[in-house]
Amino acid sequence: MPESNLDLIASVILVLVKIGVFFAVFMLILAYITLVERRFLGFFQERYGPNRVGWQGLLQPIADGIKMFMKEEITVSGANKAVYILAPIVFVAAALMTFVVIPFGDVIWPATMEIGGRVYNFTLANANRGVIADVNVAVLVIFAISSIAIYGLIMAGWGSNNKYSLLGGVRASAVMISYELAAALAIIGIIMTTGSMSLMDIVIHQKGYWFGVIPKWFCFKQPLAFVLFLIAIFAETGRTPFDFTECENEIVAGYQTEYSSMKFALFYLAEYGHILAASALMVTFFFGGWQGPFVDAPVLKYFLPIIYFCIKTSIVVFFFIWVRATYPRFRYDLLMKLGWKFLLPATLVNILITPVLMKIFGDL
Amino acid sequence: MTDVTKLKSAFPDVVVNVEEYRGDVTVILKQEAFLPVCTFLRDDPDYSFRFLADVTAVDYKDKTPRFVVVYHLLSHEHNQRLRLKVPLDDMNPEIETVVNIWPTANWHERETYDLMGVKFLNHPDLRRILLPYHWDCHPLRKDYPLEGKGEE
Amino acid sequence: MAQPEIKLGEERRGGDTETMEINMGPQHPSTHGVFRAVVELDGETVVKVVPHLGYLHRGIEKIAENRTYHQIIPLTDRLDYMAGASNNLGYCLAVEKLLGIEAPPRAQFIRVIITELSRISSHLFWAGATAHDLGAMTPFFYMVREREQILFFLEMITGARLTPSFFRIGGVAMDLPPEFHDECMKFIKAFPPRVDEYEALLTENVIWKSRTKGVGYLSAEDCIALGISGPMARAAGINWDLRKNQPYSSYDKFDFKAAIYNGCDAYDRYRVRMMEMRQSNEIVRQALEGLPEGDYSVTMKGALKPPAGEVYKAIEAPRGELGFYIISDGTVQPFRMKIRAPTFVNLQSLAKMSEGRLFSDMVASLASVDLVLAEVDR
Numbered sequence: 001m002p003e004s005n006l007d008l009i010a011s012v013i014l015v016l017v018k019i020g021v022f023f024a025v026f027m028l029i030l031a032y033i034t035l036v037e038r039r040f041l042g043f044f045q046e047r048y049g050p051n052r053v054g055w056q057g058l059l060q061p062i063a064d065g066i067k068m069f070m071k072e073e074i075t076v077s078g079a080n081k082a083v084y085i086l087a088p089i090v091f092v093a094a095a096l097m098t099f100v101v102i103p104f105g106d107v108i109w110p111a112t113m114e115i116g117g118r119v120y121n122f123t124l125a126n127a128n129r130g131v132i133a134d135v136n137v138a139v140l141v142i143f144a145i146s147s148i149a150i151y152g153l154i155m156a157g158w159g160s161n162n163k164y165s166l167l168g169g170v171r172a173s174a175v176m177i178s179y180e181l182a183a184a185l186a187i188i189g190i191i192m193t194t195g196s197m198s199l200m201d202i203v204i205h206q207k208g209y210w211f212g213v214i215p216k217w218f219c220f221k222q223p224l225a226f227v228l229f230l231i232a233i234f235a236e237t238g239r240t241p242f243d244f245t246e247c248e249n250e251i252v253a254g255y256q257t258e259y260s261s262m263k264f265a266l267f268y269l270a271e272y273g274h275i276l277a278a279s280a281l282m283v284t285f286f287f288g289g290w291q292g293p294f295v296d297a298p299v300l301k302y303f304l305p306i307i308y309f310c311i312k313t314s315i316v317v318f319f320f321i322w323v324r325a326t327y328p329r330f331r332y333d334l335l336m337k338l339g340w341k342f343l344l345p346a347t348l349v350n351i352l353i354t355p356v357l358m359k360i361f362g363d364l
Numbered sequence: 365m366t367d368v369t370k371l372k373s374a375f376p377d378v379v380v381n382v383e384e385y386r387g388d389v390t391v392i393l394k395q396e397a398f399l400p401v402c403t404f405l406r407d408d409p410d411y412s413f414r415f416l417a418d419v420t421a422v423d424y425k426d427k428t429p430r431f432v433v434v435y436h437l438l439s440h441e442h443n444q445r446l447r448l449k450v451p452l453d454d455m456n457p458e459i460e461t462v463v464n465i466w467p468t469a470n471w472h473e474r475e476t477y478d479l480m481g482v483k484f485l486n487h488p489d490l491r492r493i494l495l496p497y498h499w500d501c502h503p504l505r506k507d508y509p510l511e512g513k514g515e516e
Numbered sequence: 517m518a519q520p521e522i523k524l525g526e527e528r529r530g531g532d533t534e535t536m537e538i539n540m541g542p543q544h545p546s547t548h549g550v551f552r553a554v555v556e557l558d559g560e561t562v563v564k565v566v567p568h569l570g571y572l573h574r575g576i577e578k579i580a581e582n583r584t585y586h587q588i589i590p591l592t593d594r595l596d597y598m599a600g601a602s603n604n605l606g607y608c609l610a611v612e613k614l615l616g617i618e619a620p621p622r623a624q625f626i627r628v629i630i631t632e633l634s635r636i637s638s639h640l641f642w643a644g645a646t647a648h649d650l651g652a653m654t655p656f657f658y659m660v661r662e663r664e665q666i667l668f669f670l671e672m673i674t675g676a677r678l679t680p681s682f683f684r685i686g687g688v689a690m691d692l693p694p695e696f697h698d699e700c701m702k703f704i705k706a707f708p709p710r711v712d713e714y715e716a717l718l719t720e721n722v723i724w725k726s727r728t729k730g731v732g733y734l735s736a737e738d739c740i741a742l743g744i745s746g747p748m749a750r751a752a753g754i755n756w757d758l759r760k761n762q763p764y765s766s767y768d769k770f771d772f773k774a775a776i777y778n779g780c781d782a783y784d785r786y787r788v789r790m791m792e793m794r795q796s797n798e799i800v801r802q803a804l805e806g807l808p809e810g811d812y813s814v815t816m817k818g819a820l821k822p823p824a825g826e827v828y829k830a831i832e833a834p835r836g837e838l839g840f841y842i843i844s845d846g847t848v849q850p851f852r853m854k855i856r857a858p859t860f861v862n863l864q865s866l867a868k869m870s871e872g873r874l875f876s877d878m879v880a881s882l883a884s885v886d887l888v889l890a891e892v893d894r
Contacts, residue, residue, distance in 0.1 A: 324653070
């Protein structure tokens with residue numbers, strides 16, 4: 001066997017391990033975000049939230065999971081069965097796939113390592129970097145995947161043979177399609193400045209400080225894009241104040257009205273998956289990703305970026321919950337109006353002024 | 365207290381009687397021509413009873429007339445109330461609707477029809493409102509039993 | 517602000533579309549009880565609303581014909597269970613009018629205290645539930661926190677939280693407990709800042725305004741024609757509050773303002789109720805401070821047999837004009853009792869408010885009616 005092939009095998013093994021660990025940790029975090037949200041909502045609303053199962057309710061997600069497994073699996077009569085079953089799978093798969101391209105750390109493994117007397121090279125396929133696949137068109141990948149997620153909702157609305165679900169599905173498709181456009185266009189300013197669509201490059205570009213204190217994050221460099229992207233991402237994840245795809249007071253539960261048991265659990269999980277993905281994107285694009293003090297220090301560099309990334313993402317997730325506790329729900333047509341008449345022109349303005357400013361001031 | 369002398373002089377044939385009890389004035393009208401009286405009461409600036417508070421009917425079982433339809437009027441302008449009573453002498457009670465004068469009468473009359481069995485002629489949508497559509501009795505009539513299923 | 521001109525179905529896009537009919541209720545999150553509306557939708561635009569009532573019909577008027585006057589009191593607070601004391605008050609005043617008696621001043625003040633506390637609790641729950649209908653979760657919990665305290669007071673006085681049945685014909689059942697005064701004063705002092713807190717969450721909130729302003733529009737003329745009373749009418753600029761215009765139970769001794777706004781929409785109905793909570797709080801304070809000494813009930817001997825006659829007595833319940841029409845034939849039971857339920861009448865406006873608007877607006881309109889189905893169906 002040629003020498004270089006051994007390196008490749010070592011790298012692939014490392015990648016697989018990375019995916020496995022990432023997936024396990026990710027599912028655990030997803031389950032616990034539900035707990036975090038409920039506890040925080042309880043905190044905001046002067047009540048306890050779940051605190052009975054385990055210490056401070058720590059076993060609640062597990063209890064919920066068991067409960068979901070035990071529930072009866074109901075398929076509505078008249079449902080389009082294939083579409084009905086496929087919908088939650090599509091939705092949850094899309095939520096998970098986004099994370100493939102999001103960098104969660106810098107270097108997580110030494111480039112070379114001596115094992116059994118041979119020095120193995122782990123840099124192939126970016127195996128030692130904190131990203132599962134450093135695609136050079138990562139931004140496009142993300143928006144492609146999030147379009148697939150919409151199909152999950154439309155299929156659920158269409159397949160359930162329920163008018164409320166149908167309304168939910170239609171609302172979801174209309175809102176998400178218009179807001180995806182705004183979200184994608186808001187990012188273009190960043191791509192222009194960075195000159196790359198790779199998320200790793202975008203994170204690396206945000207290194208350094210102005211005057212030694214203010215980090216060179218895109219939320220300061222591209223404030224307009226930041227606000228627009230924030231609004232768009234709220235609409236896209238279907239969270240308060242834009243949660244009409246499933247708002248219980250109008251259309252009962254929207255697209256998931258007819259789902260029960262694990263199919264419902266998948267929707268539930270995927271919803272939080274999308275929130276997590278949106279928060280991670282937010283951090284990557286605008287809060288410097290895994291950047292932070294001492295990320296280049298000798299040993300710290302392997303895990304400090306991951307910690308920074310997790311902390312920043314948690315703060316954004318908290319922001320999502322905070323908004324949910326504070327705001328009423330917007331109206332569907334008003335949101336469409338906001339999307340097409342304000343967000344879209346504003347993103348175009350941002351695209352216009354970014355190169356002008358770059359020409360005048362250069363890249364700060 | 366509402367002064368009804370003008371009403372009496374305007375419709376001497378329709379106003380049968382005027383009663384007063386504990387400050388409530390009741391005008392008893394003939395069924396045949398009571399609609400113009402209602403329009404008059406609503407539009408005349410001395411009365412302007414533009415607000416119809418309530419429509420109901422009373423079943424006097426053994427007396428004649430058996431059914432009496434009761435309207436409660438309110439005038440915001442003059443801060444006065446007035447009660448109109450229209451006795452129906454038929455065993456199959458029917459009366460003209462007042463929906464065209466006071467739109468709010470719509471549901472009141474449906475309810476009266478539903479529970480008391482008084483038919484309102486020319487009502488736009490005279491269906492049962494509280495009871496199921498297939499019910500075939502009128503429970504607020506005095507001969508409706510208090511126990512049992514009623515239909516028997 | 518006028519209703520926008522609507523073009524529907526065929527007129528808008530040629531003849532190849534059809535409308536969709538959905539069944540909203542009797543189990544639907546925002547119908548607040550067992551109310552059912554068959555809604556015809558063109559896309560998300562409401563074309564036609566057909567309400568169906570009666571799921572909670574218990575025949576209270578029929579039962580009342582077979583009970584003595586005292587026995588009817590517990591039936592009345594099953595009408596509007598969010599403010600049970602108001603119904604008790606309306607009924608007792610009607611029978612007192614029939615008898616030609618009046619409760620002693622202390623009893624009247626106690627009645628005012630209890631009814632106004634109920635009004636606050638009813639409005640609190642309305643505001644919370646409406647905010648929740650429009651997607652804001654948190655105000656509900658804040659409002660229920662204060663409502664809980666009011667229910668605690670009601671329990672302290674009457675022994676029951678929702679259905680007090682505390683008023684008697686000619687007075688009240690008992691005197692106020694001695695510790696009530698101080699506890700209630702504490703609450704009254706703390707309450708206005710709490711209302712500020714709710715208003716901070718909602719009143720100037722852009723989303724809240726965009727959801728409620730111009731929604732559920734009903735002009736003053738429409739309100740009068742449709743027989744609408746209470747906060748809904750006052751939000752259309754109709755200066756009509758029975759506590760002011762036809763004072764009962766010594767409301768003329770208190771200094772308060774009727775809450776009047778001119779928006780004719782759901783937003784101003786919300787503001788009217790917020791204002792009314794502050795005013796009611798003020799009335800309770802004045803009643804507590806000026807509570808007269810003396811009897812809390814008139815003494816009546818023997819069975820209660822009002823003279824033959826008929827009366828109609830209306831009071832300003834939290835939802836509008838609550839009227840009792842009682843016919844006595846001189847026996848111990850009323851010959852006929854008709855209840856003029858405010859929400860039954862107000863609900864009639866639902867079709868007018870929501871046809872031609874979006875489905876989401878229909879939810880807001882329905883919420884602004886302040887629906888209590890037990891009262892609608894009786």
